[in-house]
Amino acid sequence: METVRVANEWFAELDSKAGSDSTITINVLEDLVQVTLFVLLSAGFGRRVSWHEDSSTEPPSGHKLAFRAAVTTTISHLLTRALTPNWIYALSARVRLPLIGPILAETRESFDALRLHMLDLISLSRAWVVGGKVSNMDTGLLRSLVEANMTEANDVHHKRLTDEELLSDVFTFLLAGHETSAHSLSFAMALLALYPAVQQKIYEETLKIWPDGFPSTASPSSYKEFMPQLQYTLAVFQETIRLFPPVTRLSRIAHADTTLTAHRFSSSPTGEIQDITPFSVPVREGSIVAIDIMALHMNPMYWGQDAEDFKPERFIDTETYRWPRDAFFGFSAGPRSCIGQRFALTESACALASLVRTYEISTPDYLAGKPFLEQKRLLLRWKPLTTTTPIDCVVRLQRRMPVP
Template identity: 40%
Template sequence: MSVVQAATALSAAYAVFVVGRLLAKREPGDRLIAINAGPLAMPISGFWPPKGWLGNSWAHFLRAAFDRFGQTVIPCIFPLTAERYIYVGDAAACKMIMNDRHAFIKDVKAYAVISFFGENIVGTEGDTWVRHRSIARKSFGERNNALLWTETVRTLEDWFAPWDAEIGAQGGKITANLTESMRDITLFIIASAGFGLQFSRTTLGEKREGYALPFGKALFTAIETMFHRVLAPRWLYSLPIESLRKSDEAYSELQRYIKQMIAEARASGAAPGADAESSEAADLFRRLVDANDEEQGARLTDDELLSNIYVFFLAGHETSAHTLTFAFALLALHPEVQDKLYEEAKRLWPEDSGEQWSTSKLPDYNRLEYALAVFRETLRLFPAEVAMQRVSVNDTTLPSQIRNAAGQWQPARLPVKAGTVCVLDIHAVHMSPLDWGEDAERFRPERFIDSPGYEWPRDAWIPFTGGPHVCLGQRFATVESVCILARMARKYRISPTPEIAKLPKDEQWRRLTKWTVGITSTPGRVDLSFEKR
């Protein structure tokens, strides 16, 4: 028998084995064959997905499957291992899964990509997760949010000055790379309010003595090369591969920076037993170190502390930067929404200068209802995490809806076996007409403002997840983003660049809101025009 014949025979035998196992384990109602629903998820449903799935097409593809099959929860089976999966695009089912952390546990394998420094609050479950969360939650409070608002105002004032000078020099309008601008602005803010570090445009590129990279460069490179760190074996780093060398250098320097920050925080920390809310330092980092050092039970190791600090940086910086980039792109595409946001901000700050403007404090947040609605609507359309996983511990059932022959949706229950991987499709829930109406794909912030006879569907908005695992930084991200949205809309009129503005509306939308699935939903480069109001 030739090599080709042998290979063909082995392939055929394996195919028969796989098909036989699938047929043996397949159950009535199985619709979808899944290929790895982890960070590099890729679904296949009866037909191969279109070209371009490496961008965001897989998310749209899976969302379309719920409509195609006429059900909000889709059972499926992984062909190579015969593992059972269900894709959940149902708000009630997601709520049930998120609320019961004992019946549906976190699939920690899916979070290896952010756990290479050690265990952290995101990548753990059970008693270990409880230990991490009990310490991490002490970092957050209104004292920190007040500092966050003040530092956001200060950072924006520092950012506005060169923009205003450039606008004056260029005849009233400039073009700015919003993706890059939001990346830097949110880094300055999380560095200051989160970690007590003061950065500006002029100091971002400076590095500490004895370090190979500036802090910002180390952080950005570490985030950009995160998958290198997880997928590439350590021996590969010994080869002359430039991308791996840069990744290794970035992670090494970032680790050194954070360890030095921990040592400095301990050297100047609050006295043991001091109340966290009354402690002189309000930044997240100092509060985390203090809370851990004061812990009477099982405190975090230094590696665990480092890993949690890295997660704080990642969540507090990249998520906000990307969400704000999407938000300003949407405001540029919808001037009528932008004008409403401007009017709200103008009522709060009649002048874009002076003491009222420069001394704005956290209570102003409560007067920015429309800015909050813009933020929430942006996250509905572009959630930072498009899907997440849980694993069922016991046999159970989930609520779902099925479309009947008449096209009407009816409630149903779907049986779920123990060990089934439940993929909560946040993107699909956020775009479901069942919860958000037939205009679910439209950008309409008003849907997030309650009125007599209407309350927006809280259970169908889950960008920060929900239940016991709800994101600790939800209010931090919201306060920061609302402040940035309101103050920038008050100061500038934002529009597409002339090159984009001449295109049809649907093409403008496609160009300015294109995104890919990475650690978070990641926008492409967004260039916008700014002119002073």
């Protein structure tokens, strides 16, 4: 429901800037960061924002930054905050540190500004819970976090969230949740521009759902109605994060001695996998085990000889094929898998479907005439920051004509 609302606001913004031929060239990451942020704020935290209503740069009383500015500046300083020990921040507050001092000050100020906005939101939610007005909170996520924070300390059935844990969880859901979706959707849009046949299949799928065009509103029941019909669209998004996982490596500490089973294999001159041989790897308690997600997602044992190719069909089960769930770590796996997986898949599939139903996505004009592999290299470049981050992902959008 919220994705539909935000998508329509985004499309109106795009149309207002499009040329006379109804086309516009955009850096998709810049727009998608806002799209995913607005959806998460509304659906997860009950703070409904939009392109125009929340665009003010004037901070409210008691704040140094407006809400959107606080979020965007915090995101830009995430890596600095993650890599800098707390004692350096404490030192920089007392002693002038050349070069890094101003960066640390900006980082501290941005996190403090967002913290104040989050505390306002939490305070309002607490008041609603205490006053028995939980019906005012149309978001289960924030309500659950606040209620867990307000649980009695001696409640043996529920563990109480401390104030710091509550705030930390809000930060994690807000910042990590929308940024990873924005990056993955950016890669997906670039791939659709490069592979028009794949884009056409999504378009045909959306035509069956919305023959008269993408709807302007949606009801809460739309999820159950539409999601089963977006099978190929969902497969496109899953294939995207197989090729470009948000996190390329995960590390875990072994809490007990164990033994892992691994495999060696070779390939024939034609590329076929052969001579698969299992072997054991002993792991001692306290060892750090690193999972190379990118290597797993490219392993031909699980994904075939064409593992490096963009092929959404590999995520669609058939009577003779079941895609390898255990070889897909786009959201990690097991008890520590991403808690927002279902939300991210739903939001992203809906965003892709709405976009393709409304616009034709193509490569930008400056790539015209370049070989396909060169276009692919330029559009799909990325850098390993907090998450896998696309670089200069630019596409051309053209409004589709109404279906006769």
